[in-house]
Amino acid sequence: MLAERPLVAIEAEHGVLGALMHSPDECEVIGAYLDVSDFSQEDNGALYALILASHSKKVAPDPITLSEIRAELPSGDSTLVYAAEVMRNVPSAANGRHYAKIVVERAKARRMYDVGQQLMELAMSAGKIPEQVSQAQALVMELNSREDSPDVVTMKEALGPVFEDMQDRIDGKQFMGLEFGLADLDKIVKCLRPGNLAIIAGRPGTGKTVLGMGLADRVATKKNGSSMVFSLEMPYKELAKRSLASESGVSQNKIETGEAILNDESAARITCAVAALSKADIRICDKGGLTFSRICSIARFQHRAKPLDVIVVDYLSLIATDPSAKLQNRNLELGSYTRGFKALAKELGIPVVVLAQLNRGIENRTDPKPKMSDLRDSGEIEQDADVIIMAHRDMDSERGQNGLTEVDVVKVRHAKPDFCVLQFQGEYARFVNAAAADYEDVRQPAPAREHRPSARTMLGVVKGVH
Structure with a gap:
């Protein structure tokens, strides 16, 4: 006993x-x-x-x-x-x-x-078991989250770790944060730091998932770290195919048709990529309809099992409404999620990257380049995020059709906001650095789009004719 x-x-x-x-x-x-x-x-x-x-x-x-x-x-x-x-x-x-x-x-x-x-009361109360398990995990994890570190430290105590970190970086034992592996973008962002909430926003097809997944893959394959990806839209099989194409440099089409393993060169590339990705600690949750509390519960559990280095959520608007949520307004609800992800990043001491959609209204503007106000159901994203990256590719232009993507870092707390141009390679599901020549005229005002009146507008004109 x-x-x-x-x-x-x-x-x-x-x-x-x-x-x-x-x-x-x-x-x-x-x-x-x-x-x-x-x-x-x-x-x-x-x-x-x-x-x-x-x-x-x-x-x-x-x-x-x-x-x-x-x-x-x-x-x-x-x-x-x-x-x-x-x-x-x-x-x-x-x-x-x-x-x-x-x-x-x-x-x-x-x-x-x-x-x-509380756990006994929860077990005996009526409700959906998955949601109750999520609540139970949150209760238990909260016990662990109470640290023994003091509430207040002196400046002398605070300076000690600063110089320890400096020496570790000089000795190559520690890095400032996580990089995307894209030189021009990394120059601006200057690493995603522990506790950062980063938002990657864009219209469908601009490469949000590619940027987010590329970061997760790089952390695990190149830095020997651990990544967690919540894919609320895309099944894990599709993500795996994209990662394989990106890592191997073999087109997705050849992988889908099986042609990749019929050619000696592509088969060799696939073999090397499979070896690298199989050893990498990349964890994927592709369950649809996950609530915010369930996402946090899974993330905490995975982090406790083996510490994570980054979490990627694809994407914000697909997070399901919690049945017990009291917020009636969707904007307020999503705003509470970004606050929660920021708190989660700080609690776990790692960057959390959340992908977000831009409003459709951007497509009807004369200048289609995105602004912070274009964040769809933005809630309090602007306030909560440490880094906001916006991807834009104008498919009506030759540059856009060739994959050139303008990436605006409109907010970065620890550096100066700026823009860069990346080359999107859709067949390999990846971005690469753009050539210097691709920056020419990138900041020139976009040509005014030809105004095409809608059918509703034309009907109004017709009705106005006497």
């Missing part, structure tokens, strides 16, 4: 309170990781808050001083009497930090117990 652990340690709670009254300087250390909510009794939490408040004002937190701030504790007991008794029963501050760790440990145990109770 396992030994039982009490969920409450009143003696340790009194011990840390007494220690802080005897040695107020310990507030600097203990206050960094012990929270008011960690105390099991409300009076103890309130007294702890008074001690910290007194110390922050550079006033010694003795019973008289504390009673001046607040005469009575939540229970109605006298602050002076209660604090004096605690201080008298704890003669020394020697074990204060040890007591604080016990209080934190028991608080975590109580949270775990509460989650267990």
Whole structure:
């Protein structure tokens, strides 16, 4: 039989309170990781808050001083009497930090117990099992997400990791972030950093999925990292075919027809590509109708099983509405998703890349180049995203028909927004760097499109004729 652990340690709670009254300087250390909510009794939490408040004002937190701030504790007991008794029963501050760790440990145990109770209630309540499993995972993962790192650090403590990172990069042990492997685009973005939310937007067929999948493939095959792709539109078989074409340089058509393995050269390329992709840690979830909470649940589970380096979601508008969601407006709902993806990126410490559609209205404008306001059902994308990349290929022009794609980085928090031109190779499902000559006239105003009145407009004209 396992030994039982009490969920409450009143003696340790009194011990840390007494220690802080005897040695107020310990507030600097203990206050960094012990929270008011960690105390099991409300009076103890309130007294702890008074001690910290007194110390922050550079006033010694003795019973008289504390009673001046607040005469009575939540229970109605006298602050002076209660604090004096605690201080008298704890003669020394020697074990204060040890007591604080016990209080934190028991608080975590109580949270775990509460989650267990919630899981039992969830199991016995009516509902869809997949959604309930998702909620259960979120509850358990939240326990893990509570870190022991302090809420506040000094600048001296913050500078240490900065120089450690610098040295690791010099030694080649660490990289600033993730690159697309496209020189001109990487010059602008200057790496997707841990915790970044990146949005890749464009109209259908402009290469959003190719850019996102290309990043996921590169992280896994070239950097020995781990990628997670949520493909809400395209089946995993199609993604695998595209990755194989991109990696091997053999056209998708030849792969589809089987012609690729009949030719010695293409067969050799396919063999090498299969070897590289098979060893790569690329995980694909192509389940349709996933809700936002389910996506986050799967991502957290996969990250806990083996840490991920990037998550790609294709695409935002296809995320299903959660049956329990209270938001009636789709824009507000999608805005809550981008906020949630930003929080997920920060929680896991990796970039999250979300693909998004642009409004159809862009096709009817004189200048078809996309703007930030063209983000379809944008919600709060502009505010939440760290990087926003917009892809545009004008298929009415010779350049567009040849695959030249203008990529505008309209927002990047850690660098200056700019644009570049990439060459889209559709048969290989990939982008490559464009030639210098392809930049000529790229920033010239787009020629005005010939205005063609719609049938509805013509009908209005006809009806207006007398």
